[in-house]
Amino acid sequence: MSLHCNFSITNRCNVNGINNGVIIIPVILGFSSVVLIIIVIWKTCKMKQERERAPIIQLQDKPRSLNRLGNEYETVTSTTERILAARDPSLKRWEIPPENVTANLEYMQSGSYGPIYTASILPMDGSGEVKAVLKALHDNASSKELMDFLDLLKFHVTVCNHESIVKPLGCRAEKLPLYLFLEYVSGGSLLHCLWQFREGEVRPGEGVFSLTEKSVYSIAKQVACGLDYLTTKHKLIHGDVAARNILIHEDLTVKLAGLSLAFDVYKTGTLSSHKAAQVPIKWLAPERIIKRPITEKSDTWSFGILIYEIVTLGSPPYPEFQPLEIFPKLQRDYRMPRPANCSNVLYDLMKHCWQWKPYDRPSWSELINKLDSLMNNADGVKLLQTADDLDLNQYKQAAGVF
Known part of the structure; x- marks a missing residue:
């Protein structure tokens, strides 16, 4: 029996009459499989490295006892x-x-x-x-x-x-x-500055209150750098990332404050459940709400909430919901909608911070690089504005801050 071949452009044969596709297709599939396996292995290794690098903070119902001066904490008779x-x-x-x-x-x-x-x-x-x-x-x-x-x-x-x-x-x-x-940080609390700009208590364009889209990226990048330092250098988490715990200079230089939870972790390596529960729910990652171990990625979630605070000029997160309603909403994949004056790329970054699984959230180095890239093309002229009303007298109730 002779083997017949069709010598058309789209279906050529080799000298032995074997269709080239019979050889090429398995080669392509094999190569694709190898590439896919390499990608899976790389991602697995990267995730493992992140797990090893991320500080894991266990919650303790009772404070851990400490040895001091060779004994337990000194009694009242100690001098x-x-x-x-x-x-x-x-x-x-x-x-x-x-x-x-x-x-x-x-x-x-x-x-x-x-x-x-x-x-x-x-x-x-x-x-x-x-x-x-x-x-x-x-x-x-x-x-x-x-x-x-x-x-x-x-x-x-x-x-x-x-x-x-x-x-x-x-x-x-x-x-x-x-x-x-x-x-001393001249501008005081970032949250109060956002409120002042919203309420028109200062003239737009003056010092710390010249808040533009570019300002958002600059402030966020500085905060991310500080949080990255705590994690990589000292294996600590901040634990309460929010605009109320950021101080700002008139030149838009910002400083992390409110480090009491980081201090507790520094002392004992753990965090008491009582102190952890003092952070308002609306800023907490899901694993923290249900008292799972805390990692740097728990701060990443709160960092996304901080960006929301900035672009809305100090609005409380989830303004339409009570604190106890938040976790069930998050379980059903609810995330805050994009604020009116927030670009799509910045909103995508916020949603990346709000991934349910901690290790699906970006690392600090990834966030810093992304923010730096976005800042280069951001609008540095148009001032931030919001049409949303904010009753400062009712802020604590809306934010769940007591």
């Missing part, structure tokens, strides 16, 4: 002198003597450890007089509070040394009263 003598020696180079406080303290508010003031100081680096925020340990502090405050000093001088985090300027740890000096 202040003994506790101060056992402070970390690295604090000594941050010590600011009383004579370097060059002006009277001005009271700001009450903090978790005691009163907070503004002051003018001469830092030990010889950089000249600067305005600072002074956090003081209150009078009659217990032994535990005293040691906690010393830990707080160590946390700030060890961890908080990044351009996008409020930096320490010095401390007083040798004798009572104990102080922590932090850099």
Whole structure:
């Protein structure tokens, strides 16, 4: 029997009369399969690396006990002198003597450890007089509070040394009263600045209030850089990423504040369920709402909520829902709709942060690169606007912040 071939352009044969397609198609399929296998292996390895890199924070119902000074926390009979003598020696180079406080303290508010003031100081680096925020340990502090405050000093001088985090300027740890000096951020809370711009309490185009699409990318990138630093350098999470915990200078430089949860993780490696639950639900990733282990990708979800806050000029997330309604909505794939003045590309980035599975969310390095790329083509002239009404008197109820 002879083998017949059709020598048309679309169906040629080799010299043995075998259709070229019989050879080419299996080769293409085989090559495609190899490429697919390589991609799957690469993604699997990448996911494994992210799991190994991401800090996993377990929630604890009871605080973990700590060994201090060779024993448990000192009892009330412990002397202040003994506790101060056992402070970390690295604090000594941050010590600011009383004579370097060059002006009277001005009271700001009450903090978790005691009163907070503004002051003018001469830092030990010889950089000249600067305005600072002074956090003081209150009078009659217990032994535990005293040691906690010393830990707080160590946390700030060890961890908080990044351009996008409020930096320490010095401390007083040798004798009572104990102080922590932090850099002063002129514009105050980002959330309050957004409200002021929305309410027309300042003239558009002035300093910190010149908020454009480009401003959004710039602010978001700075925050992402600070969060990336906490994760990669110190294996910490922030835990409460929100506009209320961002401070802003008049030149649109922003600083991460509100690091109390990161401080708790720094001390013990865990986070108490009670403190974790103090973060409003509307900013929480799904795994945090149901008290699963926390990773850096939990902060990524909150970062998407922060971007929503900025582009809406301080609107509360999910304004049409009560806090307890949020989780069932998220389970059914509900996500906040695109704000009117938000570009499609920025909204896509926000939705990427709101992926249900933590490891489907972008890494900080991916977000930083994306924001940097988008910022180059963003509108830096047109000011942000919103037509949505916001009753500031009812904000806490709408945001679930109490």
